[in-house]
Amino acid sequence: LDSISETLDSKSFRETMNRLVTGTSIHALRRSIELDGSIQMLETSSLSSVMSRAAKSKLETLASFNLKEKFKGQKPDHWLDVIKACKEDATVNN
Numbered sequence: 001l002d003s004i005s006e007t008l009d010s011k012s013f014r015e016t017m018n019r020l021v022t023g024t025s026i027h028a029l030r031r032s033i034e035l036d037g038s039i040q041m042l043e044t045s046s047l048s049s050v051m052s053r054a055a056k057s058k059l060e061t062l063a064s065f066n067l068k069e070k071f072k073g074q075k076p077d078h079w080l081d082v083i084k085a086c087k088e089d090a091t092v093n094n
Contacts, residue, residue, distance in 0.1 A: 018079045025075070025082040026068050032060045039053060065085065071085070
């Protein structure tokens with residue numbers, strides 16, 4: 001709780017959202033893979049993994065946009081860059 005509070009309270013909401021969206025655009029695939037460990041731990045402990053599975057699915061969808069390659073492995077400056085790249089990909093693939 002203290003760690004989460006420190007992270008969320010240290011910057012404005014806009015700064016935090018920008019960091020989370022831009023960082024996730026680059027690290028979505030790795031983070032989805034890392035969730036496998038959490039899912040296995042929860043299921044081994046007979047706990048619900050529904051939220052972890054949902055997060056994994058969303059990260060896999062984001063990873064399918066290949067944003068890490070589009071941004072050449074560099075975190076974009078603004079969350080709107082991520083939205084624009086996703087929209088461009090959706091337009092090209094539809």
